[in-house]
Amino acid sequence: MNFPMNQREPMAMTKHNISLTARTSVLLAAFLALSASVASSTVPTVVPLPAGVTVRAVDGGQQYYGKFPNGLPASPNYFPVGIWFESVLAPTDVPLDRAAGINLYVELTADSNVQYIRDAGSYAIPSWTSPLASGFLLSDESDMWAGPGSASWTGNYPGAGTVCAPAESKCGYTVQGTLVNRAPANTMIYANYGKGVTFWESTAEAGQFVNNYQQVVSADNYWFTDPNICAPTEGGVMLATPRALTDSECRKASNYGWTVERTRAFVSPKGNLPVWAFVELGHPFTEASAPTITAPEIRAAVWSSIIHGARGITYFNHSFGGSCISQHVLRDACGAAIRPTVTAVNQQIAELAPVLNSPFVDGVATTSGVIDTAVKAYNGSFYIIAGSTQTGPQSVALNLKCGGGTSVTVLGENRSLAMVGGSFTDTFADSNAVHIYRVEGGNACGISGQ
The missing domain is CATH 3.20.20 (TIM Barrel)
Structure with a gap:
């Protein structure tokens, strides 16, 4: 609604009598070490993760x-x-x-x-x-007021005269393309x-x-x-x-x-x-x-x-x-x-x-209730954001396939929940109920999220 108006140089060799095979071995070892270092600095995991569990970066990547x-x-x-x-x-x-x-x-x-x-x-x-x-x-909401099309744009906005030419055509792509050039x-x-x-x-x-x-x-x-x-x-x-x-x-x-x-x-x-x-x-x-x-x-x-x-x-x-x-x-x-x-x-x-801004861990959480969840890995711990989609109250069990930890802190609510065998239970009052949990004691997946 648009109101109100208005990357390392090759490794140097100090010995010239190293065989090609040896050179290759040294370089390969260095490459693997570097690769392992890079991997461990991003989202290291226990391999393999449980079936169905994947790690997903935020859209665009953290440094977008x-x-x-x-x-x-x-x-x-x-x-x-x-x-x-x-x-x-x-x-x-x-x-x-x-x-x-x-x-x-x-x-x-x-x-x-x-x-x-x-x-x-x-x-x-x-x-x-x-x-x-x-x-x-x-321009805001050009998909609505100008529509999906490449006709000519008069330069007018809604309420200021004909928007597209001809009048019954659609020119939303033209609108946005014109403004991009500005x-x-x-x-x-x-x-x-x-x-x-x-x-x-x-x-x-x-x-x-x-x-x-x-x-x-x-x-x-x-x-x-x-x-x-x-x-x-x-x-x-x-x-x-x-x-x-x-x-x-x-x-x-x-x-x-x-x-x-x-x-x-x-x-x-x-x-x-x-x-x-x-x-x-x-x-x-x-x-x-x-x-x-x-x-x-x-x-x-x-x-x-x-x-x-x-x-x-x-x-x-x-x-x-x-x-x-x-x-x-x-x-x-x-x-x-x-x-x-x-x-x-x-x-x-x-x-x-x-x-x-840390990675999502998809498929790691299952629930017994009607809720939406997102699991994040950060600093060696899991964070779970859970929102009810059910109008009435419900008691929900949440289970983590590689949960770790013995307790869960409910952030912003000054309370904690016991975690047994990777599972804990909480209540949701209605469809506006949201709880944010931090699993204490890390996670058994080994995902740092840093």
């Missing part, structure tokens, strides 16, 4: 952002937590957002001062050029898409949007607040036979994870670039009958996105309807009810950034 001059930090300690279309007009604006855990601005009003942002240790990706920016933003050289380009990519377009059409224009991509589906998203032509698309979704099927945090997975599925080669997630903070639709997102829903939506591979979070920070209309939900009174939760979530993301 370091490829771009003046880009976002490549440090494992950085996880992007952005806010959409804010204004930064005074030095005091950025500390307000940083206090809520925001470290990035995705789009800014034209009168914003990027110097204030950088001085405060944050970053910016606007749709206009600045030597201080860490990226360049393409981006500074070597700048990281970011674009967000919408229901075209996630619901309406073919794999080939959506894939062209996702792969051809930007180095970071996201899609926004506001499952908790969109009055239309439960329809057969929208959210119902996720079903084998599209139909209108019930509220219990539609208004679920796990659907934010679905959107991330849907977008990641179009990326080719698989895992080639980071996919970020969008989560709304208020009442982003004008309809009074539309829901307003709650604090538990925000927390659950964020963690569902991360479970499913999101490498960044962008918050939609505007309320266009409901009881409190605002362009700055995290700053003003309209955000009072959700700000403590959003702040706590963002603080936990910052604390766990090295974990979140």
Whole structure:
């Protein structure tokens, strides 16, 4: 939603009478030693791993952002937590957002001062050029308002006249390609898409949007607040036979994870670039009958996105309807009810950034319940992020094929669980319940994750 408007030289030989075979042996031994060293410094594992267990790097690789001059930090300690279309007009604006855990601005009003942002240790990706920016933003949701096509673009945006020429044609590819040519050289380009990519377009059409224009991509589906998203032509698309979704099927945090997975599925080669997630903070639709997102829903939506591979979070920070209309939900009174939760979530993301940027260990965890899980290997330990997808309460047993350890710490909840034979049990209250576990005593897989 685009509102508001506006590598070593060959080994030297000191003896010349070494036979060719000996030379080969020495060089081979050196190569193998070097290879072993490199492997042990990344994700060493016990070989073989249990059947079905694989180690998967985060999309793009941990150092992805370091490829771009003046880009976002490549440090494992950085996880992007952005806010959409804010204004930064005074030095005091950025500390307000940083206090809520925001470290990035995705789009800014034209009168914003990027110097204030950088001085405060944050970053910016606007749709206009600045030597201080860490990226360049393409047009938002061009998959929807311009469509999957290469017709001529008039230069107009919705509401300002005919967009494509001829008028009934589609020109979204032209829009993005034109804007790419306006981006500074070597700048990281970011674009967000919408229901075209996630619901309406073919794999080939959506894939062209996702792969051809930007180095970071996201899609926004506001499952908790969109009055239309439960329809057969929208959210119902996720079903084998599209139909209108019930509220219990539609208004679920796990659907934010679905959107991330849907977008990641179009990326080719698989895992080639980071996919970020969008989560709304208020009442982003004008309809009074539309829901307003709650604090538990925000927390659950964020963690569902991360479970499913999101490498960044962008918050939609505007309320266009409901009881409190605002362009700055995290700053003003309209955000009072959700700000403590959003702040706590963002603080936990910052604390766990090295974990979140570490490899996934797929297939290592099995569960007895209806939950989504992501297992991360970091510093010799397993971390498990688990989110319920069931409306009602449930007791869930989680088993690790090479679990190790004798206990599990539930992070942020001041409690621990016994682990017996690689298994432990916990309860989930509802579909917004999320628990993050650290397996104490390492893991029997031998995956360091460093």
